[in-house]
Amino acid sequence: MLAKAARNALAKQSKSASRFRGCLYSKRNAPHVISRPATAPATLPLPASRDDADLIALFDQPTLSQWASTSSSTGLFGHSILTTPSAFNALADSTLRSAQLLTDRVLRARESREELFKVVKNLDRLSDLLCGVIDLAELVRNAHPDKAWVQSADEVYEKLCEFMNILNTHVGLYEVLYSVLSDPEVVESLSPEAHQTALIFWRDFEKSGIDLPPVQRKRFVSLSTEILLLGRQFLNETMGARPPAHIKPAELQGLKDMGMGARLRLQAQVTQRDLLVYPGSLQAQMIMRAAPAEEPRQKVYMAANSSTPEQIEVLEKLLQARGQLARLVGKDSYAHMTLADKMAKSPENVQHFLGALLDHTRPYARNALRTLSMRKQAHLNTAPYPIIQAWDRDFYCPPEPPAPPVTLPPLTLGTVFMGLSRLFQNLYGVSLRLAEVTPGEVWHNDVRKLEVVDEDSGVLGYIYADLFARRGKPGGAAHYTVRCSRRTDDDDAEGDLRHADEHDLTVVQLSREFGSSHRRQFSGQEGTFQLPLVVLLCEFVRPTVGRGPTVLEWHEVMTLFHEMGHAMHSMIGRTEYQNVSGTRCATDFVELPSILMEHFLNSTAVLSLFDPNGSFAIRQNGNHHEDPCKSIDTHTQILLAALDQIYHSREACDPGFDSTATLARLYETRGLIPYVPGTSWQTQFGHLFGYGATYYSYLFDRAIASRVWSKLFAHDPLRRETGEKFKREILRHGGGKDPWTMVGKLLDAPELETGDAEAMAEVGRWRIEDEVSVPGRH
Template sequence: MHAHTIRNVLAKPAKAHFRFRGCLHAQKSSQRPPLRYATTLSAPAPASPDDADIIADFDLPQAPHRSSILTPTGLFGHSLLTTPASFINLADSTLLRAQLLTRRITNARGSREELFKVVKNLDRLSDMLCGVIDLAELIRNAHPDPSWVQSAEHVYERMCEFMNVLNTHVELYEVLRAVLADPQVVKSLGPEAHETALIFWRDFEKSGINLPPAQRTKFVSLSTEILVLGRQFLNETASARPPAVIKPSELKGLKDKAMGARLRLQAEFTQRDLMVYPGSLQAQMIMHSAPQEEPRRKVYMAANSSTPEQIETLEKLLRARGELARLVGKESFAHMTLTDKMAKSPESVMRFLEALMDHTRPYARQALRILSMRKQEHLHTEPFPTIQAWDRDYYCPPEPPAPPVALPPLTLGTVFMGLSRLFRNLYGVTLRLTEVAPGEVWHSDVRKLEVVDEQSGVLGWIYADLFARRGKPGGAAHYTVRCSRRTDDDDEHGDFAGVRDESVLGTAQPSRRFDALNRTRIPGVEGTFQLPVVVLLCEFTRPSISRGPTILAWHEVLTLFHEMGHAMHSMFGRTEYQNVSGTRCATDFVELPSILMEHFLNSPIVLSLFDVNGNVPIRQPGHHHEDPCRSIDTHTQILLAALDQIYHSPAVLAPRFDSTAALAHLYDARGLIPYVPGTSWQTQFGHLFGYGATYYSYLFDRAIASRVWRKLFLHDPLNRRMGEEYKNEVLRYGGGKDPWEMVSKLLDAPEMENGDAEAMAEVGRWKIEDEVSVPGRH
């Protein structure tokens, strides 16, 4: 989970009601359960010529863009985005239009007709700003040209500064309050418009908009402090820990004999002990391969150490969040944050975590017993010695994910072809490579895919920037550059009512042209829509003449499927308001589509789609044994989610709050592997900043995704009727519909619709795997 995540409002300068939600980096679902099948499976559609084109374009080294376009353009086809200076010009133009639209909204109470347009205009204002900020966020992370990056940083800061002003704009808040207090106006709002209005309302109130001036000033001060402390905390999580001092004699018998020999030679050459830094290849090797316990203990202690300053930074951050919540009348930061999430409250989160822990604990205990038996046999101890934190990887070395059936090497093009075939079977949608004009993309590696519906035509575009290069961020990410929304009822001319200054009208033109691109009418859907544009960033190996095409490891296939789940959520979202489009939904709901995509890789019939000629045999695997240690890892994730709740509870405002003591107490009370005195791992828990009080979300969505997979797709993964039902009941609504209502209807579980604490507990009882081995059977 990293960098371009769903943003907590306080994690970025941009404020909540103009938030630009991204996604979690790919996290792989650990267990791969046995598969069950219906008697009759839906037959896969054959590969198309477009599928073959995808293979060729992604797999041939330095494949040229298939383009007959000679006229140069700017980034994403915007003719005005040809230089870094033009991007700054676009930002200036957008800020002017935003100021005019803000003035129009604040004057709305003077006109009955304008009052009915307030929600639409607030959403337009958000879209206007987010369209530039999201683009700046992408450019500053992906563009190889430092001048472009510098301009993107400048644009990002200026636009976010304006958002900060809007977030505490009393007149905007008062107008929205007038709208929601007017029965006739409220009655005119459809469900999606009403939900959008409530999003703005809740976010205004989270920002302390209705506080007295002195308290509002305090709110702004605390928000700034939280931002500064959060950045400092993240910097410190990435800082190097001091090395462990390892004696060469402690490395005797290393399983990795080659690495062990190199380390001993290094020690003999320098004639001193080895300095092994946490996170290094040597540290990993020692944790996995050193038979003696002492070097593993030393590496563990070094890796989980903290300075007093690092602990102080975290605790200041947690206290500031607690004070901010109290300032707006909430019991804790968790209470403030979870109001608009599926969970609604920290008490409900704990109901979910307790239920999930009750299910997971027996399997984790059994796994620990197996490790204990291995340790007993290894060290010739009394029965069932205690497994310590540094024993886990030695007695149960982590294994890379693997497919459920034997597969030939999978090239990048082959996997994209399989994705296209899967989407065609499920949704009647294909991926089609399209031409890229000169200047349209930021690097020659980038490929452009049209997402094409068999009835509606083009739904949107995916720009795939998939190969590693110097300066490009690591990991995988899904960026929403432009959301879908309805545009034919914008009444944009009303923004310029009373403006006679030709220079103002001229300055506004670049932004108006920027907004007007990629709009279309969709058959069967009323109105004209802005089509979505997303970018996928990965760090796969580039194909070359010497190495041939890019061959993906299985964890990379999982990553690509995960990120494409986010992308298709953006593509299918057909809401009239951008604030609820696609992945702009509740933090604890947004990972459902991406995690569900990973489940399809458990199906041999889905894996057969990777073979363009249909030669891969589809066979049900035999006994699909799972690594028993994965249940230990799941239990650990539950503990971390519980720790996140503790750290954002009222406890942080107690005078003697001690984050290390809280961690130790949690592990002593609920942990399976003993807490190690002298360690303070919490200073490396980077997600405490971006996912404060919502770290449970990934576990929660894993549980829902497993349930959806079992009920809709397990027995017939290519069933078109089920695919259409999932698309129409979940994906198309984004955040425009209560996710509990969507889940309950999709799963035919009306008892879940109200989303109360019992519903949260029920999701915990659903488990997070499709099927877990019975203890004792491995």
Template structure:
């Protein structure tokens, strides 16, 4: 689509998610051999940049770098100082976008203009994405309700305009003229041609060939889907009614302290305990209550749905099915997957079936272990059935742990380790940057400049890492600004379609559009530099407690999100529509998941050491979850459920999402479905990743293969890092991902990306064993 925004990353659905947000091409072999630094220099003293990072993240009160510059606006946009200014920016952008649309529509009147169509379509997309993506960030991160209200208005206004453009016959016909002209097509470099084809497919996917009445219906359905999706997401996080637990049911609780407090509470209140799903008490009961009944009650409460919640989901699924039918597709999955690595729901099923065949024996073995534990605990007949509320009691989830013993890792130390890792692999460092008054939305936000040893500044990362009231939970990567070439924009040509009054009214948009630009050494032209934001919910450092100490799962989270950020930084393309993380949904998680693998290497972990000569201690603190294969099996079922929910079945008037869930678990599940539950209303990824929930498992398999084949033996090898950088990261979405994967893994048989290639990925091992997608 013209505005390619907001892709949410996949994770284990029942845990706190990672989220990813956001709207030259001939292969060349490097002639220079880069080598990893000798082990003796890995644990070098901090460089001045490293020391600044440690001080600023660990002791912000005493070391906040503030700019001597006068007060500015968000992201140093001088005018973006108030919610009203943001609304004015949106209006200015819409007027400028409308005039550029007219210019493209009239391109057939000039041969020169036809050669500019692909570039101008990308500029039009960038105008919209730049404001829409900023609105998406503000409404999720800004603490001021006035800013949030403004961002909601801006987001809705520009998305409506985007939906109209996606079905614009005039734009489509001009692009068809361009792609039908051999001379123009020959003039397009591979990246430009890939961009043109993306626009072409998105136009056709949006029903541009439909009669006017049906095109209008397409826009109506798209708007309805957006509204229902946002309503669905609100409902997924809404509080569930509590479970009523009798004090006697908590006898023998493993957590003696918590159990005593709960029983004491019940004694004084003289009534049943009300335990709310998702609370610490609920988690404690699921892992520690020896009696089955309180665990069953908490499970039932946690997986209950109201009729309204089910209706919202089923209306969303039906609207998607109708949208697909409108454009001549069998299902929403068929409509969605055509431009993904999977290509079709049939190929997705090939992958899931192969992964299921590999996983099932491990999961059954783990289930037998749980059954024997239950038999010994309750003194039952052999092999009692493991119910859904038994899993966490007989195999309590253990928090992730590093493979070796480590000293306490502060937030600043981890960022120093990230900078050192990127320096070893890519010749890229992180450098603390000044923050001008008004530039950020909260005093906690830190700004990092990403610097290449040859090319200079690549872009900026704004890190909003500490929990606060009203801030969304979890972790997320937001693309605020994409890379693209800007020196050949030909803005003078736009003036033809702007009146004198219009030129003045579009000044805000043009000022916004010209920010964050730079000439890149070794590259022709001037580029718009990427800007991304990382959101996390770590504990804020204080004078009394000292620096923020990260738990291991938080280190994993930070590495994951920085994988997205570096993809955005390195994926420098001439067209924003294919830059960085603007790539296929089932490819976008590969760089971020690969980053997690680096944390399994003691060599990489030594980068956290800030004292010269002092190596991290090697000791066996790492543990594997013996039951994670059960959870991986469950993830495969959820990916299958996602396919069912986006199949032709949803168009049947008798379709019942709960019945479909029960049938899937009855036919392919290991743990029985529990009648009376309807967990699907908490499956938030059904909106952001509709028909593509398989992607996280898929990318985990590929990332595991890349790690084992390329990095595991020499994780800091510069030549290998440069290979991954030049063959994958730099292309963004401008190159076929199957081609990139097959080249990287030296597996030409994978290049076609057919059903057999999908099945082959399903047969690859995930990590050392079958792994659980996502982190706690």
């Protein structure tokens, strides 16, 4: 229940997604479909505004100051109390006391009929109270360059998560919620969103084994701790170095790479020793792509996919502990326990989706494999159609860096932000506008602050963009929700203090001040709402006076579009309850808005938004072609999703369970490229921890996004009516409505709204229009 923020923070560390922040990120390949109008002319883009031009200057001119000229210093995110690390600890203590008073109020709710009607609201407030500080601590400990702040954030995080874990298994809170959901009059008074929020709390309580007898509940807590520790150990080992491959000098003859290849050959000649090539190194990548001889590629592959018995044991203990946890709460498997509140609902339904997708993909993958086989035949002068081995893939079909579908001039970071703002303005009537930053508000001078402004409602929220690489900053890209939207004018915060003493009133003052900031009333909407705050973290090259502005590679443009899809979900998803706000929705639904954003880069109309003056011509890219190996990689992702399901089925609890034998059997029965005996790649499958039983989600959302793009946007991607429909049916509701209902209404497909096995299979039959890549960083 209330421990979702803590679970999400862990998921961030494990590079996964959760209800709070679905932040799947991956290196993405270039879209290959260029949209053109069908019968009606496409909508013309709105002209660039002065605010759009300011965005270019904000991100492209390194000497430009964003500091407010008249404001005095403040604290992080404009909170006057967050000026020092010790103040952060003081805020945590104040929040804990506020949370305890609110918890006590909920526990007394059955004493008053009036209070019983406020339970769901107060549980959501309690969650928001704790999450607002935990989420901030998670951001600070990942992004702040000051070690004192990081240490303080670690202490705050641990302190509040410990209290949240107590609430998560609090029998008294569970019994109060049971009274609410058992009272017809109270249930009747709940709005659909409030009822959905209540059910989320209820399911989270049940997942925590709340209704177990004391001995079994103690076992549940013990298993949960064991899973956490095993998961951390497993993740640490997935990141660990593998032993090197020993490559003989003679095996590098004919190496096609004239740069590094020549240096390797020279090194081998001088030393007259085997070369030690470590998996994942540039040398290893070069050998896999350019070594004509099969032996060195096979050696590098074997080294990269080896495991120690200890690494395999850690993974299998993790899977078995998860299975035991599920059995303890009466579920057949961990997958059954995890998927109950997802779109899939059950592992059987996931199999319907994966089976249909595999049937659709297999013929294309086999054709692609035949192409590689023909290349191998010509290279080695063999009999027709030699078998493609795992170490042949990159040599006969070298991966290419993503590229735009048309020729474009260099795109600076500021230009891309301007294009994003113009796209949002065309679709949603929402634009990005630079905002002044007061001293102390941000954690690094690189951070830029943006207002998200609706043409009718005004400021929706704020985005803090921390986009440049620096020492100590985590790699990859991430979207952090530091504060969610929720309605606040009906909080009745004074009711929390009815039983407080004078000391309590003094202690909770910091927490009340912290919680009362960033609020406003929207015209045309009842109530006052908390404004969302999100942070985007990337690792782009910093602009300099000498080198000029940051010029983005195409995969970085796609990354920014993807993460801004999450950000706009957080901004537009204005709900009355923070537990269902924006990206706080089902794991297998949260990626839809962000993946859809990638599709907009297929369109020449959208690409023209990068040009504020209409001065450059967009030309067809003669070098752009469809990757013949795309379908092979998609097929591989389907197999990994299937492996994830098997590993989290009842099979994992069998005494003789062998994760390596399971992997080999899957590839032998459903694979295209043979399994290589002696390898055990599963110990590098880090998503087994963060994505346990939900690895299918990225494929699933990519299929839905492809359908939404082709049916609604492809022929006229800037059409306001279509953007408003997506905003109205999807973005506005966050997790407050059933996602199947939202998708069904968006696509005018009522048959999907049941969300049954046939609906899952139907999604599996939809074409995934662009390359599917591994979800992974944040």
